[in-house]
Amino acid sequence: MSGRLRWLAVLLGLLVTSDVTAEETRPNIVLILVDDLGWADIGCYGADLHETPNIDRLAEQGMRFTDAYAAAAICSPTRASIMSGKYPARLNFTIWHEYAKNPPPSNHPLNPAVSMDHLAREEFTVAEALKGVGYNTLHVGKWHLGDAAYAPESHGFDVNIGGTHWGAPTTFHWPYRGLFGSEREWRYVPDLPFGQEGEYLTDRLTDEALRLIERVKDEPFYLNLWFHTVHTPIEAKAKDIAEYEGKLQEDFHHQNPTYAAMVHSLDENVGRFVDKLDELGLSEDTIIIFTSDNGGTIREYDGRQVTTNHPLRSGKGSLYEGGLRVPFIVDWPGVTHADTVCDQMVCSTDLYPTILSMAGTIGDPAHNQTVDGVDLTGLLRDPSTSLDRETLYFHYPHYYPTTTPVSAIRDGDWKLLEYFEDGHTELYNLADDLGEEHDLSTSMPALTSSLHQKLVDWRESVGARLPTKRE
Numbered sequence: 496m497s498g499r500l501r502w503l504a505v506l507l508g509l510l511v512t513s514d515v516t517a518e519e520t521r522p523n524i525v526l527i528l529v530d531d532l533g534w535a536d537i538g539c540y541g542a543d544l545h546e547t548p549n550i551d552r553l554a555e556q557g558m559r560f561t562d563a564y565a566a567a568a569i570c571s572p573t574r575a576s577i578m579s580g581k582y583p584a585r586l587n588f589t590i591w592h593e594y595a596k597n598p599p600p601s602n603h604p605l606n607p608a609v610s611m612d613h614l615a616r617e618e619f620t621v622a623e624a625l626k627g628v629g630y631n632t633l634h635v636g637k638w639h640l641g642d643a644a645y646a647p648e649s650h651g652f653d654v655n656i657g658g659t660h661w662g663a664p665t666t667f668h669w670p671y672r673g674l675f676g677s678e679r680e681w682r683y684v685p686d687l688p689f690g691q692e693g694e695y696l697t698d699r700l701t702d703e704a705l706r707l708i709e710r711v712k713d714e715p716f717y718l719n720l721w722f723h724t725v726h727t728p729i730e731a732k733a734k735d736i737a738e739y740e741g742k743l744q745e746d747f748h749h750q751n752p753t754y755a756a757m758v759h760s761l762d763e764n765v766g767r768f769v770d771k772l773d774e775l776g777l778s779e780d781t782i783i784i785f786t787s788d789n790g791g792t793i794r795e796y797d798g799r800q801v802t803t804n805h806p807l808r809s810g811k812g813s814l815y816e817g818g819l820r821v822p823f824i825v826d827w828p829g830v831t832h833a834d835t836v837c838d839q840m841v842c843s844t845d846l847y848p849t850i851l852s853m854a855g856t857i858g859d860p861a862h863n864q865t866v867d868g869v870d871l872t873g874l875l876r877d878p879s880t881s882l883d884r885e886t887l888y889f890h891y892p893h894y895y896p897t898t899t900p901v902s903a904i905r906d907g908d909w910k911l912l913e914y915f916e917d918g919h920t921e922l923y924n925l926a927d928d929l930g931e932e933h934d935l936s937t938s939m940p941a942l943t944s945s946l947h948q949k950l951v952d953w954r955e956s957v958g959a960r961l962p963t964k965r966e
């Protein structure tokens with residue numbers, strides 16, 4: 496072999512070796528997304544009635560974030576932000592699918608903004624990025640990002656079990672079908688054949704996820720385990736409801752045993768999933784991220800308030816902290832330090848650059864130009880790292896039982912909300928006033944004005960759509 500050929504062979508060898516190394520070091524990544532789980536709904540975040548030993552253990556092994564935000568206070572827009580890394584306002588996807596597709600008639604003073612009803616296929620998703628570097632891409636459970644043409648299969652997933660345009664199942668009990676809500680629409684959860692009486696949806700979706708990872712265990716996988724629980728309908732197993740009825744105390748903040756039983760099932764299934772990783776020898780190679788798509792629901796269901804986000808104000812739909820702040824836990828074996836609690840602000844938009852970074856890919860440079868999230872991997876490695884981001888923005892130009900159309904900015908400890916009906920602003924200092932009880936906008940006009948201007952500038956920069964006055 497000539498000197499030049501030998502040099503070429505060495506170079507090729509290096510290339511091949513580095514490729515193999517990259518593949519060997521690509522971790523499995525599991526994103527457990529719970530639907531409507533409130534910030535205070537699990538033990539390690541201060542729940543009183545609810546018991547969540549398995550989720551608490553994840554937090555003990557990894558990093559728990561106190562100031563994590565969903566990009567929206569309702570379902571579809573947060574899910575879109577996770578898949579694309581972009582703010583819902585930038586995607587013009589600011590309300591959930593069904594409402595965007597068929598806006599209900601309204602007598603409100605403002606016409607809500609017009610919203611997309613799906614995540615455009617032009618958006619380059621987490622699944623497409625990971626598929627590009629050899630991952631098996633798996634989706635199990637709630638999707639809610641558009642009708643069949645925008646299903647997980649159209650957004651880079653090899654497998655989709657149960658993901659549809661619907662935001663909630665008719666029932667959590669097998670066969671998971673029937674007329675849904677006041678609209679009396681026939682709904683079902685596809686891809687779950689041969690169930691049996693007594694089977695419960697949260698268990699079944701986990702069963703499906705376990706089957707999938709068993710099948711692909713020898714190659715890297717990315718799994719969306721997107722539970723329907725703990726969204727309405729509030730339905731749980733009778734034995735669990737009885738257990739929590741027995742544990743209920745008058746001075747508890749949480750007062751709904753059926754909801755507590757749903758949280759219990761969620762926790763059991765997180766435990767089953769972790770056990771399966773152990774059994775398959777995958778624990779050391781698998782990153783688990785656990786979060787929720789919006790704050791807890793505070794409306795009544797079957798005559799009881801579903802949950803409370805105490806000490807946070809309000810709940811799902813609202814841009815007060817109770818609607819936006821969510822649990823957020825990352826267990827990255829060999830990287831996150833045990834039992835670390837981080838109080839830096841993070842957001843569901845951050846999952847996109849973070850997951851890509853964990854997988855060792857930059858994705859699509861053109862798409863990355865307009866990604867709003869930041870890569871959290873440096874912070875996960877070293878909790879003393881500063882993210883160098885002081886500001887998050889939220890935009891909800893719609894109505895919900897907990898709110899009128901509103902935008903919000905969190906800047907350091909400060910939070911400003913702007914309500915569009917009358918244009919009034921509210922200013923809170925979250926360091927002193929986590930419950931957003933003391934509006935400081937009148938006493939601090941200069942700060943109120945500068946934060947408001949920042950919010951207006953941001954809305955313009957992302958092309959946010961505004962509600963309009965009714966004629």
Ligand SMILES: [Ca+2]
Nearest residue numbers: 530531570788
């Ligand atoms: Ca939700």
